[in-house]
Amino acid sequence: MSQQAAYTPYHPRWHRTRVSTWWWLGRWSYFLFILRELTSLGVLWFVVWLILLVRASIGGGPAYQQFLEWAGNPILLALNVLCFALVCLHAVTWFNLAPQAMVVRVAGRRVPGWCIAASNYAALAGVTAVVLGLLLMRG
């Protein structure tokens, strides 16, 4: 289609059946696709939450404690559980797709897909362990 196809009353109109806004509800695989796309909202909320946490940590000890108490609010807890599920879905779908996006060759041979996926999961385990260690270790 030409980019110059400006709309005028005389322009021929193509016959296109309008796709429903809810086209993705009809089939499980379509729904999963939209759900995967919506994980970006979980990622957005993760950043917002981190910004609120850092802001509280600037405010001093009482502000930090207040933040944690405020986070116990059922609505925020529900939102955090939902977004945690979304970012987990994002992580799993992202790492499982990584072998298709990355073609790594070592000594002229293609590294098998499961190696790439496994190294991604290893990185996830490593980051998780470091964060847990830094925040939970006593002393």
Next chain:
Amino acid sequence: MENRRPIEPLLWLLFSAGGVMSALFAPVLLFLFGIAFPLRWLAPPDYDRLLLVFGHPLARLAIVVVCSLSLFHWAHRFRYTLYDGLQIKHLNEAINSVCYGGAVVGTIAMAYLVWRIP
């Protein structure tokens, strides 16, 4: 349309880098600070400990980089979700400015806050 092309690869790169960063960091951080600490399943770090971790130069840098790339990941993906899901292509420019503009504003806000961590 033509003059918007050169920036497209950069946006895809940011989307991709942000996808990796958020996949690595978001699950553990959201679980700890959003669920486990508020519910006291795990004892939250005390304030001094939190500052010790967040105040470290490497951690400050990591927080800004992870947040910024995650925001650009969101911006790019959400833009296409709106295209495909709701079929509102005619709101193109408004959506672009909200998404990428939001990512830029969020990055600046986070950099400022992180700089002020005692």
